[in-house]
Amino acid sequence: MIPFKLTDELLVKIEELIENKRETELASLLAEVHYADVAEIINELDEEHATYLLKLLDSEKTSETLTELDEDVREAILSNFSAKEIAGELDELDTDDAADIIGGLPKGIVQEVISEIEDREHAKDIVDLLRYSENSAGGLMAKELVKVNENWNVLTCVKEMRAQAENVTRVHSIYVVDDEDKLKGRLSLKDLLTTSTKTNIKDVYIPKVDYVNVNEKPEEVAKIMSKYDLEAIPVIDEIGRLVGRITIDDIVDVIKEEAEKDYQLAAGISQDVEADDSIWQLTKARLPWLFIGMMGGIGAASIINVYEGAFVKFPILLAFIPLMQATAGNVGVQSSAIVVQGLANDTIKGEVWGRLGKELLLGLVNGLALAFVFLFISHFGFDTSYLVSLTVGIALVTVIVNAAIIGTFIPIFLQKRGIDPAIATGPFITTSNDVLGILIYFSIAKVILNF
Structure with a gap:
C-alpha cells in the first residue's frame, strides 16, 4: 500500500470539484481513500467546502472521518449539521468516539442530539460515558466488549x-x-x-x-x-x-497528547496550544515563562552588579560568565530530562537520596573532566594567570555539581507535590541554574582572588 500524501495539486483539484458540485467525480476520487486521510484533506478546506465534502461521503465513512478531524474543525462543521444528522453519524460509532464528539458540542443541543439517536441502548451507553471525567479511564473507555x-x-x-x-x-x-x-x-x-x-x-x-x-x-x-x-x-x-x-x-x-504536552512544558509553554491558535492564546501560553526568564536575567544582572569591583582588578572574569551560565543550564536540563523520562516510564526506583548521590558523583566526574579541558584551553587561549584559571575551574566543577543536583531534585519534588515534573526540564531549570551559577562563580572568585 502506497502511503497517502496530500499535495497542493490534489487539494486544488478537490476544491474545484466541490465548487462545480461534481459529486460523482468526488465520490470516485475518495472512494479508496482511508477516512484518516479524508480527515487530513478536510482539515485543510474552509468550513463551507469541508461541510459539503463530509456530507457527500457515505454514513459510515463520514462518522469515522469525524473522529479524526481536528476538534475546532469538527465543531465548526457540525454547527452546520442538524441534531438528527449528528445523531445519525453517532449511531455508526463506538460509544467512546460518540461520547467524545458529543462532549465537544454546544450544551444547548446535546440533549436534542441524544434524543435523536435511534439505538436507545447505544444512547444510554453514551450518556453513561459522559458522566466520567475526560481525565479518567471511565472517560477513555468504550462500552462495546x-x-x-x-x-x-x-x-x-x-x-x-x-x-x-x-x-x-x-x-x-x-x-x-x-x-x-x-x-x-x-x-x-x-x-x-x-x-x-x-x-x-x-x-x-x-x-x-x-x-x-x-x-x-x-x-x-x-x-x-x-x-x-x-x-x-x-x-x-x-x-x-x-x-x-x-x-x-x-x-x-x-x-x-502527553508527549506533546511535556514537550511544550519543556519549551516553556504553559498551555496546550497549536501553531494555528490565536495570537492571544499563544501569548497567554508563552508569556508567563518569558517573564520568569526575564526576572532570572535581572537577578543574574543584580549579582554581577554587586561584584562589579572585581572587573577592575580581574576583567577576564567577565569573559567566562557565558561559560558558567551555559554549562549550568545544559547540565540541569540533561539531569532533569533523564529524571522526568524515568518518572514518566516508572523506571526510577529507590530513595531520592540515592538518586541525588548518583547525580552528584556524575556531576563531579563531568565537572572535573570539563575543568581539566578548560585549564588547558585557558592557559594557551586566554593567557590567564594560574590563579584565575584555577578559580574558573573550581567554579565550573561546583556549578556543574549544583546544576546536576537541582536538575534531579526539582522533578522528583514536583511529582511528589502532584505537579507535572516535565515543567522542570525547561526555563524553570535553566533560569534557576543561570542565577545560581553566577552567584557560585563570583562567590568562589571572591574567596580565591580576594577582591
Whole structure:
C-alpha cells in the first residue's frame, strides 16, 4: 500500500470539484481513500467546502472521518449539521468516539442530539460515558466488549458471543463475569474451542486478568498497557463490575497528547496550544515563562552588579560568565530530562537520596573532566594567570555539581507535590541554574582572588 500524501495539486483539484458540485467525480476520487486521510484533506478546506465534502461521503465513512478531524474543525462543521444528522453519524460509532464528539458540542443541543439517536441502548451507553471525567479511564473507555457469565456452559457462551460480537469492531478479549456483572477473569479462545460444549465456563476461565478502575488516570492506564503489552484492558467500577474496556488505539492518543504536552512544558509553554491558535492564546501560553526568564536575567544582572569591583582588578572574569551560565543550564536540563523520562516510564526506583548521590558523583566526574579541558584551553587561549584559571575551574566543577543536583531534585519534588515534573526540564531549570551559577562563580572568585 502506497502511503497517502496530500499535495497542493490534489487539494486544488478537490476544491474545484466541490465548487462545480461534481459529486460523482468526488465520490470516485475518495472512494479508496482511508477516512484518516479524508480527515487530513478536510482539515485543510474552509468550513463551507469541508461541510459539503463530509456530507457527500457515505454514513459510515463520514462518522469515522469525524473522529479524526481536528476538534475546532469538527465543531465548526457540525454547527452546520442538524441534531438528527449528528445523531445519525453517532449511531455508526463506538460509544467512546460518540461520547467524545458529543462532549465537544454546544450544551444547548446535546440533549436534542441524544434524543435523536435511534439505538436507545447505544444512547444510554453514551450518556453513561459522559458522566466520567475526560481525565479518567471511565472517560477513555468504550462500552462495546464481549463478556460471558461464569455459570454458562461453552455452548451457551458461543451463542451469546456471536450476538455480542456484532456490535464490537474488534474482539481483543473475552471477559468473564458473575451474576452481578463483577469481573472474574478472562477466557482463552483456544480453551473455548478445545473444550466440550457442556463444560461450564467457571471450570476453564483464567482468573488472572489485568484491569483498571474507572477513576484511574489515563497516564497510569498507558503505563499498565505498555508494561504488559496489552491490546485492550477491562475497566471496572467502584464495586468491581465490568463497565467497559480501553483499547490500544485510545492509549496511543493518550501517549501522543502527553508527549506533546511535556514537550511544550519543556519549551516553556504553559498551555496546550497549536501553531494555528490565536495570537492571544499563544501569548497567554508563552508569556508567563518569558517573564520568569526575564526576572532570572535581572537577578543574574543584580549579582554581577554587586561584584562589579572585581572587573577592575580581574576583567577576564567577565569573559567566562557565558561559560558558567551555559554549562549550568545544559547540565540541569540533561539531569532533569533523564529524571522526568524515568518518572514518566516508572523506571526510577529507590530513595531520592540515592538518586541525588548518583547525580552528584556524575556531576563531579563531568565537572572535573570539563575543568581539566578548560585549564588547558585557558592557559594557551586566554593567557590567564594560574590563579584565575584555577578559580574558573573550581567554579565550573561546583556549578556543574549544583546544576546536576537541582536538575534531579526539582522533578522528583514536583511529582511528589502532584505537579507535572516535565515543567522542570525547561526555563524553570535553566533560569534557576543561570542565577545560581553566577552567584557560585563570583562567590568562589571572591574567596580565591580576594577582591
